[in-house]
Amino acid sequence: MTASIPLTQVVPPDQGRPPTTPLVSLRDVCVDRGGRPIINKVTADLARGRITALIGLNGSGKSTLLRAVVGEFPYRGEILFRCGHDHTHPRPDHVGYVPQRLTIDPRLPLTVRDLMGLALKRLPLFFGLGRALNQKIAVLLDQVGVGDLIDVPVDGLSGGQLQRVLLSLALEPQPELLLLDEPASGIDFKSQQSFYDLISDINRRTGVTILLVSHDLTVVSRFADHVLCLRDGVIHCQGHPQQILNPHTLADIFGAEMGLFAHRHD
Numbered sequence: 120m121t122a123s124i125p126l127t128q129v130v131p132p133d134q135g136r137p138p139t140t141p142l143v144s145l146r147d148v149c150v151d152r153g154g155r156p157i158i159n160k161v162t163a164d165l166a167r168g169r170i171t172a173l174i175g176l177n178g179s180g181k182s183t184l185l186r187a188v189v190g191e192f193p194y195r196g197e198i199l200f201r202c203g204h205d206h207t208h209p210r211p212d213h214v215g216y217v218p219q220r221l222t223i224d225p226r227l228p229l230t231v232r233d234l235m236g237l238a239l240k241r242l243p244l245f246f247g248l249g250r251a252l253n254q255k256i257a258v259l260l261d262q263v264g265v266g267d268l269i270d271v272p273v274d275g276l277s278g279g280q281l282q283r284v285l286l287s288l289a290l291e292p293q294p295e296l297l298l299l300d301e302p303a304s305g306i307d308f309k310s311q312q313s314f315y316d317l318i319s320d321i322n323r324r325t326g327v328t329i330l331l332v333s334h335d336l337t338v339v340s341r342f343a344d345h346v347l348c349l350r351d352g353v354i355h356c357q358g359h360p361q362q363i364l365n366p367h368t369l370a371d372i373f374g375a376e377m378g379l380f381a382h383r384h385d
């Protein structure tokens with residue numbers, strides 16, 4: 120017997136943004152981990168300025184694919200960036216990445232300012248941050264709504280606050296591609312909503328292309344322009360959220376019956 124999972128399919132008012140050319144093209148991308156194939160011949164495009172969601176069961180290879188795109192894992196095949204920069208592999212400058220979680224040793228007495236300084240300066244903190252860098256950190260935190268947390272210890276942040284700090288780091292320098300790996304997992308519902316509203320606002324304001332891993336299909340329905348479904352390291356299906364988020368396809372991907380409840384924004 121399959122479980123029935125209620126899912127709210129939110130239909131945004133401007134659903135169906137016009138298609139754009141690909142910023143990134145993946146062609147026959149394969150990734151092996153521990154001597155076994157995890158990603159197998161993935162071919163997909165990430166549309167410029169749009170939000171693509173990557174969904175699939177635990178262990179289907181979503182994080183592995185993201186980490187290949189960010190250049191962290193070696194891969195075979197082609198990941199082609201069409202961003203006007205002279206490179207075949209993404210450099211950190213062009214790709215922002217927000218991981219699922221950051222494990223900080225709670226014994227480290229790091230404030231948000233220290234963490235940002237370490238990440239941005241790439242020099243030991245005992246050299247000091249300097250006025251310009253301090254100002255930059257304040258601006259970065261302000262743009263994601265956590266400017267008041269600059270001197271708070273990192274291990275005193277809530278999950279949602281920490282994800283915003285990590286997001287601010289991923290936005291400096293301004294990326295062409297932003298990779299978000301379940302950035303709001305473990306965050307309460309209200310904070311999740313405002314986090315994704317912020318992501319959507321950044322996407323529309325800056326035109327950054329986003330690849331988002333999420334298990335929350337309501338988020339996918341509401342924010343994604345396109346959905347890639349990964350099953351056992353293979354793209355099982357892809358399309359517009361309304362095409363993909365139907366009971367038949369979801370049962371195929373997740374092996375569970377899901378109820379869809381559509382409601383419209385006015």
Ligand SMILES: Nc1ncnc2c1ncn2[C@@H]1O[C@H](COP(=O)(O)OP(=O)(O)OP(=O)(O)O)[C@@H](O)[C@H]1O
Nearest residue numbers: 152153154157175176177178179180181182183184
């Ligand atoms: N270093 C490794 N050696 C061997 N197998 C690995 C290694 N790293 C990851 N894997 C395996 O690769 C598969 C895909 O893992 P991955 O984390 O990419 O999946 P995921 O879809 O992101 O899962 P989740 O939704 O749980 O985050 C899993 O079966 C995992 O056990």
